[in-house]
Amino acid sequence: MKMKLIMAASLLAATSLATVPQPSVAQDNEVRVGFMAGFPGGRGIYGRDQRDGFLLALDQLGGKLGGLPTKIIIGDTQHKPDVGRQVMSKFLKKDKVHFVAGITWSNVLAAVYKQALKNKTFLISTNAGWSGMDGKHCNPYFFRSSWNNDATPEAMGKLFQAELDNVYLLSANYQAGKDMLTGFLRHYKGKIAGRTLYKLGNSDWAAELTKIRAAKPGAIFAFAPGGMGLSLLKQFNASGLNKTMKLYTVFAVDWMMLKAYGKAAIGNIHTSFWDADSNSPANVRFKRDYANKYKRPASMFAVQGYDAALLINLGIRGASGNLKDHDSIRAAMRTASIDSPRGGFIYNNNHSPIQNYYKREVVADADGNPKIVTRGTVFRGHKDAYHKLCKMQW
């Protein structure tokens, strides 16, 4: 009996040695960060840019966060909430991470946030802008390096209010799509020529464009992330509508997709928290190092990932490397005194950035290729609309 047990145990040990990569022994002075995002498919570029921004910051810090040996564990949510929950639970139980960063989609964030916060593990959203986290679910362990969903379209709404009249609204028929319109309409009070909610994943826009032509708006505001934005812009141009009106977007056009858009993007106007043209040393260095390391231009999503790493670094330094001192980590992160490529931002009571939003336009450069230029500041020190619902004060 005993013999059997020993044999079984040694067999078990042998197989685990042979097949499982050895998890490094959890050291007290090692910081472990779980980075999760969706990577498959065309939509994967959002996750990729966040991750690459994060890893660039880590490189610049000499591979150490807060001066401690650092281990980054990457998890793929496959854009699915249920897979996100599995990844999160692996991070917390198996990898025993101190920080979780990442998350592209609001529905994934909504599915996983409780696990991390219950476990008293810091969670930094580098993209997902679900309003719940800014309002009633705000938490001492949750931070954002991105934005609230409403904020970018709010900037667009303000822009329209100032410059245009009679808009056609085009958005996706799901929660974030409706949030975009809510945000837009918070500041735009002018005429609405019509509105259409399309099915998520739509790729043929002929029906929508025909409706828009018949409604005769002065301009279109569209929320169409990823490949949907690309097909929309291409078909918008082919339809000839581009000769009579402009297409304004949020979360469709950014640097990483410009090559795929080509000339189709020229004339597009969008809003973003990142003034990519800024000559601040932090921004110049960020763009240069990113382009050198990855051989492609940085995007706003990369900025979000980059800043998350800087925030974690700041937090650990604030606690003098004591990872158990959550209060000091939090206090340091709340100062947000990092060298962000976006320029400065400060945290609101709900740990959501108070930051600027810019109008950006795609123009042709000397060779006729598209490039994004900043056309002015729409919001200075913008606060999200939900912070009053958050009970946290500090």
Added chain:
Amino acid sequence: MTLFLEQLLNGMQFGVFLFLVSAGLTLVLGIMNVVNLAHGSLYMLGAYFAATFYAWTGSLWIAFFLMVPSSLLIGIIVEVVTLRRLYSRDHMDQVLVTFGLILFFNEGVKLIWGAEAQYMPIPESLSDPTQIFDIPYPTYRLVIIGVGLLVAAVLYILISRTKTGMLIRAGASNGPMIRALGVNIRLLYTIIFGMGAFLAGLAGLMAGPILSVESGMGEEMLILAFVVIVIGGIGSIRGALVASILVGVFDVVGRSYLPDLLLRVVPSDIAETAGPALASMLIYLLMILVLFFRPEGLFPAGGR
């Protein structure tokens, strides 16, 4: 009224595009009796090849002539390496293997081309809309209609008027028998699969300039293609054409009018959300309806 006509035209155009995507699928499933989920991947690869060749040469024609052998080659490799072993197996095995191929190709194109969507513009000469009566209609979409109808005509002649077509039809109704008559059915299957791959690639090439050429672009089309061939009758080219146009028109007209119609009966916020949801269900309702009355589809394979 012109608005309605324009939407009908949009629906027809979308339908013809769906035909391009589903023609190859219906051949392979109907004649070879193979469930090929990787058809969407072949479509995606066609788009990637076309985008690449287009970027090299700047001509959609040259891209087309380079895409044809590439698609055929990929199709033949897939057939010889994987599918050939599955003909005698159960459908579930075929589903598993071809699903694996989807994952393989989706990640493969990311490794080779990167995760970004590929650049593929509409050719300069086709980028301005054409006036049809007083509707400015995208010229490129008219080209898609033309290509789709041409493919339908060629396939029809090929299958019902040529010797190869006769063998294909014979192989579909009784494979072992024509093998006993001395026909190399292996080769025949490879040819059919290559043809399917070419048709998928052609659809990808046509889609490139107006859609987003990216990893995973095949799957959304795959579902629609299956709806089309089930409605049309598996294995029937004529069925695929009729069903595609039916699905295209239903989808586009539903998307454009259902939300507005609902608005007259229910409050606006409900209509706005339920409208598009219902509209996207419409083609599936159509499929259920067709299957209820004609379980074999509109044009059962015998009537091909």
